[in-house]
Amino acid sequence: MRVLISGGGSGGHVYPALAVAEQLERAAANQPITAGQAPAGPAERAAAPNQVLWLGSTDGMERALVERADIAYQGIRTGKMRGVNPLRMARSAGLMTAGVRDSLAAIERFGPDVCLVTGGYVCAPVVAACRRKRVPVVVYLPDMKPGWSIQLMSRFARRVAVSFPAAAPYFGGQAPRGKAVVTGYPVRQELVEAAANKQASRQALATALGLDPQGLDDRPLALIWGGSQGARSINRAAWASLQELTPLAHVLHIVGTRDWPLYEEFAATQLSAGQDEEMGQRYHPVAYLHEEMVQALAAADLSIARAGASTLGEFTVTGLPSILVPLPFSGVNQRQNARQLAEHGAAVVLEDETLEKTLAPTATALLKDSAQLAAMAQAARELAQPQAAANIAHLLADVATGSA
Template structure:
């Protein structure tokens, strides 16, 4: 079987595509894959390193306002559609799958017009503009949240699969995570991260968390600041007179390459609300304090977070309402109430869809066979 996958710009679009490809490869050994992205996106670096073939097209996203840039983008899109058609015609795929990002537009549209089976994977509760347009043309829409279905006009096309996560998220064990990260099994582990680039508002609020919990015997904190904020945060901690090296319960890192191990060790997470991050959290059944990124398109992170909150799996704090005191009190309340933490973890696990990649792979195979 021959498969084209398209998704780019951010890791949240690229890694799900890779995960889906590997799930298909397990079900259909010998399959050939071609990824289509852009030269500017992270896919140009990530896809070849993951061992997959990548080809690129020239395309850019529309701004969410009237502008001359949008006029230029529309003209460029005509050219990218021609490029995409040539790629599809040359590779002759049995199916084309898009996982998000504006690069998906011309690729999925070209395949659909050529009557090749197509699937888009919508990760968020509120669909992006590209997927809303593509929904009119593709054969199936694999949604990450059941709540997303109402935003598409063709319910017969939508299939609730959940969002695909890396297999290592589920294979990692708590004991492995604790050992790898030098953590204490007798303490409650709080994992704090704002995404691969960090989150300044969360990092700033953490200064009060350090003041409150430094040296605490019941809790340990693993804080991933992001590369850009790391030196600043470490400097502010020193200015505040907090000696992290002597605390015995605080670890600060600029970036974490083994996040699956950290999730396996975590008893509570403080996260943004990106769809793939939440898919990993719920697959592991970890309770969460969520601070959605306020500038995400259509405010989709808050909608994602509210699904977990409604189901008792998370506490949501808006970024505009986040203070060090509020974060300290929220963490302290949960740590002091193991029963509530346990109940939130169970609720989180019920939302998890660790088999999502396999379900999307099966959906793709069934579409090809039909």
């Protein structure tokens, strides 16, 4: 089965698709993706070794992540579909048209049996080209509530994979009456395996941070991060809370490359002063984590983060209690994601505008209450669906053969 994948612009659109691609390629023969003769019938093609091609934007952040995962990648031109500047809108329309041509050429060469899209501007020309070439499309909704682009693309999709049943009504209900299929949120197998051995993950993380392997064992670990692009309000609140947090926990703070200069200013005025030895020993700032993020998620005892779609999969499969700070005015409804975890007792939700005042008391109360953290971890695990990537892979095969 030949699977075309498209998604980009943020980690929330990329990582779920990477998990599905990994699932597809795990059973595939180690063959390069080339154009050529394919089995004639849909059933024969679906039974053939899986091959994956990712269509992303030419200069998108997804390129590095996909190529790092050793998945064939082709860049296409694309533009934003919304805006107020007429000149930019005209340019975007031209880029989108060019992106459709790029996608049509890629489809002609690759000959996909099915296409999976996970969101981002780059998906629009891909879906348009698939419709023209009659390639069936499966849309994956990472969030609890669809944004307008997912809603638009779902009109042309054969099926829409969703993480939880509560999202199905947006697509007419569950199949066969509607388009939705509840699959769960796909995460990579290495995260599932890392979550099964928290101590080994913590030691691997300590080593990656340049510490003794047991260097994180004396306190709980709080993971603070703002998603793949960072979050300034979370960063500022974290720095304001360090004196309260570091006596209770190690703090792994993923600042983001954009705000790293702000961290350097903070370090020059606060950490270098040598006024707080505990802060220096237990505060571990990094600009970004790549493969080490798996160990960080599996090792952490509490996460302080945005409520992007990845929280629904990564925090549940690792049983990670969280303090969630939904991004205000987000086009994607992070508040719905946060509510899903909070209503099940797996998360506490704080508001972005008051975070500098509320983060320290909320986090310290949780870090002092091991029973509460354990209950939140169990609640998160009860929502986990570690088989989600396999579910979507099976759905793609069913759509490719016309049985779904």
